[in-house]
Amino acid sequence: MSRAKKGLRIPIRLRLLGMMAIVLLGTMAVYLSLAAKLIADDRLTxxxxxxxxxxxxxxxxxxxxxxxxxxxxxxxxxxxxxxxxxxxxxxxxxxxxxxxxxxxxxxxxxxxxxxxxxxxxxxxxxxxxxxxxxxxxxxxxxxxxxxxxxxxxxxxxxxxxxxxxxxxxxxxxxxxxxxxxxxxxxxxxxxxxxxxxxxxxxxxxxxxxxxxxxxxxxxxxxxxxxxxxxxxxxxxxxxxxxxxxxxxxxxxxxxxxxxxxxxxxxxxxxxxxxxxxxxxxxxxxxxxAAYRLVRLSILFAVAVVLAAIFVTIVVARRLTTPIRKLSVAAAELARGNYDIDPDVHSGDEIEDLADDFREMGREIRAGQVRLAQSAKLAAFGQLGAGITHEIKNPLGSIRGFAQLGLRAINDANQTRESFQIIEKETERCLEIVQNFLKFARKDPGKRAVVAVNDVVADGLKLVAHQLSTSQVRLHRELGEAPPVCVAARQIHQVLLNLLLNAEHAVGQKGEIWVSTATLDDGRVEIVVRDNGPGIPADVLPKIFDPFFTTKGEGKGTGLGLSVSYGIVAEHGGELIAESEPDAGATFRIRLPVATPQNLG
Structure with missing residues (x-):
């Protein structure tokens, strides 16, 4: 998590130490000056x-x-x-x-x-x-x-x-x-x-x-x-x-x-x-004698200041160590690790704060799950019309060839051909329904090492029929890419959100490009690009905000990109949006390659 520059940053430990030193030195200076004057006046008298x-x-x-x-x-x-x-x-x-x-x-x-x-x-x-x-x-x-x-x-x-x-x-x-x-x-x-x-x-x-x-x-x-x-x-x-x-x-x-x-x-x-x-x-x-007493007082004051500084350092360490743990936990939470445990046992208000922080992580995870399910249901509704249209055509063919087969029951060749077509169209319906059910099924979020191109290909199957119905050309440019450790269904959900948004943006006879590649830093990048009108400059910074949508009333929930952003962040990656006026929009999904550390 990046921190905005806000000038000079002074740790609490140093502030406590500085305040204690200033108070002690000021007190000792006043005491020594008064004591020295009183002693000197007394000795002079x-x-x-x-x-x-x-x-x-x-x-x-x-x-x-x-x-x-x-x-x-x-x-x-x-x-x-x-x-x-x-x-x-x-x-x-x-x-x-x-x-x-x-x-x-x-x-x-x-x-x-x-x-x-x-x-x-x-x-x-x-x-x-x-x-x-x-x-x-x-x-x-x-x-x-x-x-x-x-x-x-x-x-x-x-x-x-x-x-x-x-x-x-x-x-x-x-x-x-x-x-x-x-x-x-x-x-x-x-x-x-x-x-x-x-x-x-x-x-x-x-x-x-x-x-x-x-x-x-x-x-x-x-x-x-x-x-x-x-x-x-x-x-x-x-x-x-x-x-x-x-x-x-x-x-x-x-x-x-x-x-x-x-x-x-x-x-x-x-x-x-x-x-x-x-x-x-x-x-x-x-x-x-007064000078000797003042020197001894100075030595005593220095000893007191050093002892106080030591005590302050110990107290400050006990105070700031749990705060640092909370800061680390906050950074992990920002990266999508909602199960982080700050491991604070200070026995004071900071421990109570850590408990509240831990509970907040659980609530955020539960909220993300609910948001993801809501976004999935929204996508499910958008797919509904396309699925209905896709199933309607093969069902009409099945019915027509069944009727033809009944009329040509004495013609063995005609009957065989009709049943073959019925079988083909039935398989097509089953494939559409199975893909739809696979997406609609609740995802447990378990991660596994998979080939990124396989994940992308499976995700494209979910919308291929709908894009074809909308006469949107889909270009696939899948390059060489190392395996990644992801929850495949969650990545499918991200791709589905991006592709449905692209379809909405380009309209009929538009074009969408999906590509994969390996970046110079070793990460894998999935790019979804369209030739639509692009995203206005004043809208671009808000597109990942929850419930923000540019679609008309009843046509969007504003959760798709927000949930997608959270899913990618939870995988240790980043989702980037780029756009130029009248030059389409580009979304880049960047994921770390599979390692033993990110497995699970």
Whole structure:
């Protein structure tokens, strides 16, 4: 059965697979995108919270360390200003150096008569300067080159500054004074080795933490060289945010490091010494766990999609296999095999459809049998007039010669001749009646291997007398043809329908040609051609439709060609009609040759 071209054909299995894949992929994509965003936001929130806690902890540690040193320096300052002699003041400073191992130098500044702060006490722990490869002279030079803003310390009461000396001396200067709006009466300055602070800000693989002063210079940093070199970090966005904040104790932001890395930065003011604690964490490192979770989710999603595709393929196969069987059965039904069994046992609606399909085949076969019998009866009626005429003539001869024989009963020769003629005409009547009864007898449809020319010759006998009566010339052109496997009586019925239609078309003194031949593809062809007026172009596509007829009312049932078409199709062949205006009509019966497969 041929299928009309209707564009791209997509099997149901692929449609189910495609729909399932689209739904699953869409669902997984939405889920993964939402999950990734939620996880990333959660991890970022966690990272920011952790950074804030870190800067808070570091700030408290720095404040504790600085305030501890500042309290000792204030104690010294309060005691030193009470002492009147310089020697006593120096003695207190010496004892201060001995009690604090991280102190390198201690200085006491007092306000002179002109209101300026001048150093009155300077004590240096010379032995502690040796590991740093500096001397007291270097410290004095430091005071000259980078003096502290002593006059403004009173507002803050405490000042912390990085005054490291390259290449290896990291120094932290802590200055304290009594609170005042103007020049303080005294200031105590101490140069400290910032080992405790450097320990607080030791390196970590998860984050970087450091301490900056009011100028943004590194005071404590995992990279000691940044501290020794008094490197300015004020250009870093998080440091800039810390220095520019007014009235805000802490904050956080996300920014680009400049080398392509995204960083999460947090800051907090220490609260003393105009210091700020800074932490930086790599955004990708902070989200590493989230990325791993997303990758695992993607792998899980792929596994789910693959499993769903496998299940879809199995389900689709169970669904489409019986459908394909029904399609094959429909093709067989179109070829005339009405006993086809789709063999579907799916236990669902498709099995019910297959049962209905099987029942439909039986009903179609029964309907075809009824149609064939109706067509045969119609042909029987058309033959009736011809048979009556054919029998009438020999019966008249029989009666005439019987009467002649009675009159010439004493003439032996005349009597013998009359009975011979009676016998001949009687045999002629018997032949006509036997052929008619053979056609009228119900055909069981059993197929057998027969010579196609014999089938055609027997079929022509059914209409030979009627064609002769109608003065229609019948031309026989039977060529060499291999045997075919057919139900002979059914093929007789097809030939009878075609010949009676041709007789009707050509009228009296017309001509009909019947020929057989072998086609190039090996099939056998029986051709019935006439010289009638032909079939109109608008009628030709309809001639095989049931109940379609061009004959007048009461002269045709419209079943002959439809039944003939079904009979030929049931034999695995085809019935083709060809016609040109005023050039007659040609009908071609093409049948497959006999093989073990089509026997039966």
């Amino acid at each position: 966690y990272a920011f919270d952790l950074n804030q806690k870190l800067v808070s902890v570091f700030s408290a540690q720095v404040r504790g360390t600085i305030e501890s040193t500042a309290e000792r320096l204030r104690l010294y300052g309060n005691m030193a200003v009470v002492e009147r002699s310089i020697a006593a003041k120096n003695d207190l400073a010496e004892r201060m150096l001995l009690s604090e191992n991280d102190l390198l130098r201690i200085q006491l500044y007092l306000q002179n008569a002109s209101g300026e702060l001048v150093p009155v006490v300077t004590r240096v722990a010379e032995e502690r300067l040796l590991p740093l490869e500096i001397t007291a002279v270097d410290l004095a030079e430091l005071d000259r080159s980078r003096p502290l803003p002593l006059a403004s310390i009173g507002r803050e009461q405490l000042l912390v500054a990085n005054r490291s000396l390259p290449p290896s001396a990291s120094l932290l200067t802590v200055a304290v004074a009594p609170r005042t709006d103007g020049v303080p009466p005294w200031v105590v300055c101490a140069d400290v080795v910032p080992e405790k602070l450097l320990g607080v800000f030791a390196g970590s693989s998860l984050y970087a933490a450091y301490l900056v002063d009011f100028e943004g210079r590194a005071v404590a940093h995992p990279d000691v060289q940044k501290v020794v070199g008094r490197e300015s970090l004020a250009s870093t966005p998080v440091v800039r945010a810390a220095l520019g904040s007014h009235g805000t104790r802490s904050g956080a932001l996300e920014y680009d490091s400049g080398d392509g890395r995204a960083l999460l930065g947090s800051w907090a003011h220490v609260g003393v010494g105009r210091l700020s604690v800074i932490t930086e964490a790599d955004r990708d490192e902070a989200l590493a």
